[in-house]
Amino acid sequence: MTRDRRPLDGPRAAPWAPETVWIERGEEHSALAARVRARLPATPFRIVGDTAAAEPHGEGFHAGKRRLVLQRQRGSFLQHCPAGTTGMVCCNYLVMNVGSNCPFDCSYCFLQDYLANNPALKAFTNVADGLAEVDAVLRAHPERTFRIGTGELIDSLALDHLTDLSAELVPFFADRANALLELKTKSDRIANLLHLDPRDRVVVSWSVNAPAVVAAEEGGTTTLEQRNAAARRVQSAGYKIGFHFDPLVAHDGWEDGYRDAIERAFDHLDTRRVAWVSLGSLRMTPRLKAAIKARPQRAPLLSAELVPGPDGKERVWRGLRVQMYRRMLEWLRQVDARMPLYICMEPAGVWEKVFGNAPADREVAHRLVATP
Amino acid sequence: MTHLDIRAYAAARRYSAATTERWLRIEPQGGEALLEVATALRLGENQLRGLWEWAEEIAVRDGLSLAQVLRHESILAARARPLSRNDRLKLVKAALRRLRFPRLVATEDRLATLIGALGLPRSVRMTLPDHLEGDEVRVEIVAQDPAALRAAALALQAAADRPGCAEIFRLLGGESHDHDG
16 A cells, blocks of 8 residues: 655744743752743742642643743652553563653653642752662662663653753763753754764663544644654764554554554664664553543544553554554554564453563563664 | 433432443433434443443444444344343344454354354353454363263264364464455
8 A cells, every 4th residue: 555655844843942930949040940040031930839829729730831831840750661560561660750640632641640649840950869769779780771761751852952851861861871861852952962872771761652643632732744853863873772662543544654654663773772662552551541531622532442441541452452452563663573562451361462472571672672 | 301311320220420421421312222222122330331342442443333332233133022021132242342342252152153063062162362362272071881981982982083273273363264364
């Protein structure tokens, strides 16, 4: 079948800027606050003792995306990935939470459930404490190589034009032998990265999807063409690249759509410098489903053949899911059979049907850090 | 008129205010079609919400109105069967489920046919995982004496050797029976 390979570029997404910035008292002179103030000279700033005041009480989840809160992280920065649920094969991923929520508006986003009670977009001012925490873990386990990502509760790069956070993270990880940092994004805010030397310790990855899903469900994000162009640029600058085809959405024409997305993603990329590619089916808790239903526009993805699984989340029923994974695997292996692939939040039985075997958790993690 | 009818029905069945108000907010033809189904099947609030949710999801996916989904010929036929209210409700739910999960139901149908063709005696029952979310079947044997147990085991062994049995496990493993991707 002939696919339409015209560029998907629409109007370039404008860099996100908040309507108001709230700063926790005591953090107004932090380096992060100074950088954000310098980048947003016309934006009102409010200094408050308790940043709970910045939460959009009664205004809904989306109001949280229009404000930025700069505050200290008082808990641990480092957590095990919440996707590591009992019964699922887990890739032993660690998450470093440098903030929470995201300026983009993907209809399927789990943060609508996870951050329902505190949706104000936050960036933490004491990331140096987080890096000290990471450093302690890396020193305590020199025999292990860790994969640590910042893109779980926030897009890793969407605020980088305001925070310059990558300029703190990349040099730190570039100097560590036993960790890989993953910066996961749907943005193209890569300008800071191009001037840093990752020394093979940083993977910049993009969440990508079929063009129809990007257009219908990923509000405010960059186009696929913009993401792919950014991937090519950062790879040229010395970074490893990753792609996450997640969530896979069963929609009319999904085969053509995902094949097209794969072809576009790897066009003009050196596949030997691809650290990993993940696949994950659309999954939702009952609360997330309710949040999606409450959105102003009905999301067509709710009409997929979703059924409840043993973990309480709805996914496309298993036969169709396995079929989708197998097709994706086939197309990805046609691109380069050596690229490390994994699937996210699936039980061993699904891995067996897709890959022919179900690895132990530690084995998945080992495969993903063992790439050249 | 329909608004008054909806209010009257919802009040009589003690529906919550939230459900009633939501019902009144949808476009009139959809509200009316929902009232037809509710009245015909004497639906309680949770039953109505379940059918409504599926019907809305079908409507979004297929570009239809809620009324068009609820007045689909398969739904009307199920409603019109000369059966008890409970049996008609089951048929309506099954018809709606068939529209909501077309590929899943087609696979379930194929699996039911294959299981039927295994020729298992009534003492042996093969059960599929809920929503086909799994690749294991559960087999239950009922026997009152060793001879009945032996006969059931032999029938099961013969069934396991039939080509249809292998197809059952292939389908559960994610292979498409219609090869339509």
